[in-house]
Amino acid sequence: MSKSKRLMELMMAVNRKRRFTVKELASDFGVSPRTILRDLQELSELGVPLYSEVGPHGGYRVLNERMLPPIAFTEEEAVSVFFAVHALRHYTSLPFEAESSSALKKFYHYMPEDTRDRIDQMKQRIDFVTPKRQAASPHLAMLLDAAIRQQVLKIEYASREKRSQRDIQPIGIYTRNGLWYCPAYCYQTDGFRLFRCDRIHSAFPSETPPRDLRHIHLENREPAHRSDQHCIPLFAELTPVGVQLCEAEPWAEPMLHKREDGSGWLEGNMPENELDFFAKFMIGLGDEAELKGAPQLRLHIRKVLDGLMTKYG
Template structure:
């Protein structure tokens, strides 16, 4: 076996184990203990985080994160991976530490020169925009860790009326319009709630509360299905200009309910919970004159109140300017 093949095989073996010894590896690979010791030393010098455990029952361990074996990509796959990672830079915060930028740097560094040149020509010419929102990357990372290790977390949450302590079991994380959201089961409210990550002031893993199996089975796509099905509903109808269609097509709450017309305009018809009217009206308000709510009356009243507040605000501003 070539040395390069042997080292790659060794990386794959140690990556799959929490701990290992030189005799174990020597027996498995059919090599001498001296060769295995030398190979481990070489892997360590190459940056593989291997460390030795002294004493009885010792051996070696892989420090911190495990490493993936080498993967080959086609040219089109390489370009796709590069821009998939690069698109994340427009988020205000990410739950991945510095992993995304570090992986992108490594990935780009080892690309062939001609592929690098092609990617360089696309820089600042292909961009995936996201509104830049400020939030705690540390909180995002802890929420994602809780999902990965199946743990309850204790959060301090800004409700708009002050901070509240909550014990929650996160179901997932998703981003929309630059914000990160975390649907979760709230032990205080004994029900499912949607938390906006930028309102989470602090978060820590809580080992004192056991995770609920039924919550663990939920996903981003079905976490509130039971609540929505049980709620009293009414129809939301809104007409959309072509700009309104393009804007709300990107919104996961509306996209599947938009009926498209030949001229590019459209219409939304969907059933919504009665107690969520302001939530849906607020999202439609965000596209301005590109949408007009037809039903229900409560949603129209909500928009009228928003307009009244805006007019009052600018009326005060106008008086200050003219005084």
């Protein structure tokens, strides 16, 4: 095996193993320990963050910021990755803000001049519009890491009514209309809740033992989120325009049913503590929807409308 090929495979091996000894690598690659030591020195000079540990159980380990081996991209693949990162530039906060900016600069810097010219032209002719929000969400990376590692965080949260401290175990984070949200298990209310990330004013690890939530993730969070709450049946007929308006709402997807003529209906369960949200949503649909049944929701709609009439009447 040539030296260049061995170095490439060695880089992939140390990233995969994370902890290893010179003897192990020498056996894996069929070379002497002295050769492996020289190779590791070269990898370190190339930027692979290696850390040596002394003692009877010592060896080497790769620090958290591991270097990935070189990856060959076609021009189209490189341009698509560039614009995937470029699409996030309108967000006030990102989980990996500095890293995504660094990746973008690297892609742009190492591209051929004609490809950079092409990107410059495309940047002026394509955009991914996201509402710009003033509120920042500085704890996104910590929330995402806690969701992956199954950790509990103690947060200070400012709802519309009050500010409180509580322990939560995040399921993940997602963005919608320029805002970030974190569905999580809340130990204060003993159930799943949805938190707006810009309302989280502080977050740090908690000593509360975590629950086993590995089976719950963003794609199946709704059943878990609803199961611990008292729900009310919802049924509403929709015009074709009403269907299109509901299609723009991610939460409505499991409840939305369409007919061949373009009309449809909403059918499902809504948590009782979200009456205000559903009332304002139904008001926003106007004549494009007709609510059937749901007396509690009807009363809340009238309450909201009475308030608007008082305000503007």
